[in-house]
Amino acid sequence: MFALMQSTRTQSLHLTVDAATGLKAVIAIHSDRVGPALGGCRYLAYPDDESAMIDAIRLAQGMSYKAALAGLPLGGGKAVIIRNPHVENRAALFEAFGRFIESLEGRYITAIDSGTSTVDMDCIALSTQHVTSTTAAGDPSPHTAMGVFAGIRATSMARLGSDNLEGLRVAVQGLGNVGYALAEQLHAAGAELLVSDYDSGRVQLAMEQFGAHPVASEALISTPCDIFAPCGLGSILNCQSVNQLRCAAVAGSANNQLTNLQAADQLEARGILYAPDYIINSGGLIYVALKHRGEDLGTITAHLARIPLRLTEVFAHAQAEKRSPARVAESLAERLVYQKGV
């Protein structure tokens, strides 16, 4: 774990257990040099404890990059609560997690993420004020979806020469909080939807509401389409899976889509334009950060509008330098996070 912390330049890793509630949690702080480390809290099952720590470390680094590229004075952090199938009192578990956050004295601020809800954030808020996306503050997912939608239009413009999505075939992998809201916007813009989710109820709903075509989860990645939008979990793009893609671009909300930068190079070699995840999915972070600061919706919307501009800028650099947008985004983020200390 120390080697991974060193290679990702992670500042600290915090672990806790709470026998009374069954809480087993990890908080990774990649950096809090320019501001508190803000990042979501996952509540998921992991094959082992080490995988949970690795997930938190990698995601926290992504949050630092995301905040820097979104122009927010924040560091990056992430929390993982290991899902306990036998937990008796979920509310007490999240309240205990709030005490863990409080012990870090404001260095880490939490938010909703995969497997957690605004109600869970309300339970955390009983123990700490370092929490966003409570019921009162609102779920950031619609704002993430809004940013991804605008990002898909920018990606379509860069790769296909038009940001008109009418008739475009978009494959949405995962119809959760973000994926479903994204599908709704894509449908309204006239896109043809191909969808998959492990939860057949979500797929059924998208078929009824948006006329979406269902595709088996394992088959979606190789289904011909214009844009593949990963909105499930990360690590889905590796050298093998990239070869299966039959699309012009990849643009979706999932964090850490690439297993490594070689996968990005392979996308580039295949002529598939990749929208860096921590730029296109930054709408949620922008929403929770500005909401936590007390900004109004107009300010938040104006900040969200920078997402497609930032993407377009990265695509232009990538084209000029004949590099993957993922590498360009990483260079930019590293410059901001490490060298300038922004």
Ligand code: NAD
């Ligand atoms: P969610 O848990 O609400 O939904 C994820 C959905 O994807 C689930 O319905 C799940 O069944 C499905 N899924 C997962 N892997 C799949 C696969 N391989 N094939 C088909 N379906 C699959 O999560 P969410 O809040 O919608 O977030 C989705 C992704 O976007 C996550 O990677 C998350 O980290 C990222 N993200 C979310 C936000 C946000 O505001 N919620 C912000 C930034 C990034």
